[in-house]
Structure formats: C-alpha cells, structure tokens
Amino acid sequence: MTLKIVGAMAMGAICGHFFVDPAYLPYFESAADWGLRLLIFTVGLDLGSNENLGRQVKTLPKTALAIPFLIAVGSIIGAVGVNLILDSHPLEAAAVGGGFGWYSLSAVLIAQTYDVTLGALAFLTNIFREVLAITSIPWIAAKLGHLPAIAPGGATAMDVTLPIISQSTDQQTTLVAFYSGTVLTLMVPVLVPFLLKLARLFT
Amino acid sequence: MILIMTALIMGFVVGRLEIIPTKLKHYSGKVGSGALLVLLFSMGATMGANHEVINNLASLGLKALLTAIGTIAGSVLAVWIAVQFTVKRRQKQAAGGQGQ
Numbered sequence: 001m002t003l004k005i006v007g008a009m010a011m012g013a014i015c016g017h018f019f020v021d022p023a024y025l026p027y028f029e030s031a032a033d034w035g036l037r038l039l040i041f042t043v044g045l046d047l048g049s050n051e052n053l054g055r056q057v058k059t060l061p062k063t064a065l066a067i068p069f070l071i072a073v074g075s076i077i078g079a080v081g082v083n084l085i086l087d088s089h090p091l092e093a094a095a096v097g098g099g100f101g102w103y104s105l106s107a108v109l110i111a112q113t114y115d116v117t118l119g120a121l122a123f124l125t126n127i128f129r130e131v132l133a134i135t136s137i138p139w140i141a142a143k144l145g146h147l148p149a150i151a152p153g154g155a156t157a158m159d160v161t162l163p164i165i166s167q168s169t170d171q172q173t174t175l176v177a178f179y180s181g182t183v184l185t186l187m188v189p190v191l192v193p194f195l196l197k198l199a200r201l202f203t
Numbered sequence: 204m205i206l207i208m209t210a211l212i213m214g215f216v217v218g219r220l221e222i223i224p225t226k227l228k229h230y231s232g233k234v235g236s237g238a239l240l241v242l243l244f245s246m247g248a249t250m251g252a253n254h255e256v257i258n259n260l261a262s263l264g265l266k267a268l269l270t271a272i273g274t275i276a277g278s279v280l281a282v283w284i285a286v287q288f289t290v291k292r293r294q295k296q297a298a299g300g301q302g303q
Contacts, residue, residue: 008239008243013248013250017251017257020252028247029249032241032242035241040207041210041211047205048218063286063288063289067285070282074280076274077281083270093270107274109224123255124264125266125270127250128267128268128272136275150283151275151279152275193212
C-alpha cells in the first residue's frame with residue numbers, strides 16, 4: 001500500500017511540476033477535494049454499517065481520550081528537540097511543530113504575525129509531515145500498533161490521513177483518529193499564536 | 204471542515220439505514236481506494252506546481268524535513284509509551300484478579 005501511495009503522489013508531483021498548465025490547477029484542487037469527500041463518505045459508510053461499533057469502542061483503553069494531547073506534546077517536543085540540535089530558536093520551532101500538519105493555516109498565522117521565512121518553514125515542515133504521515137501510517141500501524149498510527153497525521157487525522165488510518169487499522173481506531181484530528185485542528189489557531197507570543201518574549 | 208463532517212455523517216447514516224444493497228457495499232472499498240489514488244495524485248500535482256514549495260526547498264528543505272520527522276517521531280513515541288503503560292497496567296490487574 002505504501003508503494004501505491006508514494007507512486008501516486010510522486011507521479012502527481014512530477015506531472016504538476018513539468019506538464020500541468022497552472023491554469024488547470026484549480027481542477028486538480030477540486031478533484032482532490034471531491035476525492036477526499038467521497039473517501040470520507042465511504043469511511044462513514046463502513047462505520048455506520050458496523051453494528052458492533054459501540055461494543056468495540058468500549059474495548060479501547062481510557063488513554064484513547066488523551067491521544068490528541070499526547071500527540072500535541074510529542075509533536076512540539078520532537079520539533080524543539082530537532083531544532084536544538086540544529087541550533088535554532090526552540091520556541092519558534094515549537095510554533096512550527098504546533099501546526100500539527102495543518103500547513104495552510106499555520107504558515108499564514110506565522111507569516112502574517114511573526115516572520116515570513118518562519119512562515120515558509122512552517123509551510124514546508126507541515127507539508128512534509130502530511131506526506132510522511134501518508135506514507136508511514138500503514139507501516140507504523142503494522143509495527144507499533146493501531147493507536148500510534150493516529151499520531152503522524154496530527155490535525156489531518158480528521159481529513160486527509162483518515163482514509164489511510166481507516167484502511168490500515170480498525171474501526172474503533174478510525175473513530176479515535178477522527179476525534180483526535182478534530183481536537184488538534186481546534187488547537188492550532190489558539191496554540192500557534194500563543195507560542196509565537198512566547199517566542200517574541202524570549203528573543 | 205463542515206463538508207468533511209457532513210460527508211462522514213451522511214456516510215454513517217446511509218450505512219446505519221442499510222439503504223445500499225450488500226452487493227453494492229462490496230464496492231465501497233474499491234471506490235475508496237480509487238478515490239484515494241485520485242486524491243493523492245491531485246495533491247501531488249498541486250504541490251509540484253506550487254512555486255512557494257519548490258523555491259524554498261533548497262534553503263529550508265532539510266530543516267523542514269528534519270523538523271517534520273521530529274514531530275512525527277515525538278508524537279508516535281508519546282502515544283506508544285502511553286499505550287504500553289495502560290496495556291501493562293491492564294495485564295497486572297488481570298493477573299491480580301486471577302490471584303483472588
């Protein structure tokens with residue numbers, strides 16, 4: 001599955017870069033949007049046709065509720081850790097990591113209120129996070145278990161990475177992923193400006 | 204975000220009401236995989252054509268890649284540790300229950 005995923009994205013990127021006239025890009029964007037909606041619809045369809053869903057959810061550990069907060073803390077610590085080694089500002093790194101994969105919003109928030117270059121870094125970092133999440137989720141689900149496979153996607157576990165989580169894990173994990181992605185999505189617009197404020201205080 | 208919620212809830216309701224015949228349901232996985240490939244290809248195309256991404260790759264690419272790997276590793280590790288912790292505690296409780 002990982003191979004198919006990487007192949008489709010790589011082919012898209014090559015076509016997009018070399019062959020596609022920019023005038024046609026909106027069509028690709030709406031194809032992506034409708035593909036995503038159709039996918040999420042089939043995820044909902046599978047969840048709805050499962051009559052044992054309620055019982056399966058009860059078998060989940062209580063930790064499941066804490067997952068978005070664990071993902072938030074882990075993401076920020078990971079981003080800060082890497083940037084301490086790279087010798088760059090740890091609080092700026094925290095703000096970049098606090099995008100949780102939502103590249104459009106985190107980049108705009110940072111570029112408009114803080115610094116354009118840091119905004120570009122947030123854009124790239126969170127795009128990479130999304131791409132790496134899409135490619136690594138099947139592998140993480142197989143090696144480390146179903147619940148850790150929710151983590152790479154961050155905020156995107158409620159949309160772009162949800163179908164991949166759904167295909168690589170089971171239905172109760174898919175529900176937790178949607179919950180976790182929603183909580184993280186709501187966190188980004190509050191957390192990123194807060195971390196930027198801290199970064200400004202300590203420069 | 205509202206459209207995503209609507210799509211999920213609509214799918215859930217249709218699945219619960221059992222409107223779709225079992226024969227067709229068989230295809231839902233195939234439709235899903237097809238839609239996934241369309242989505243990934245189109246996402247790749249919009250990224251490949253995005254000059255902001257391509258232009259910044261040389262100067263910021265490595266730092267962004269390492270930071271992205273850091274966020275993924277940190278978050279996966281945090282969830283994994285928490286799961287190990289609860290699984291172990293459950294096993295202990297189960298063992299204690301048997302002892303009584």
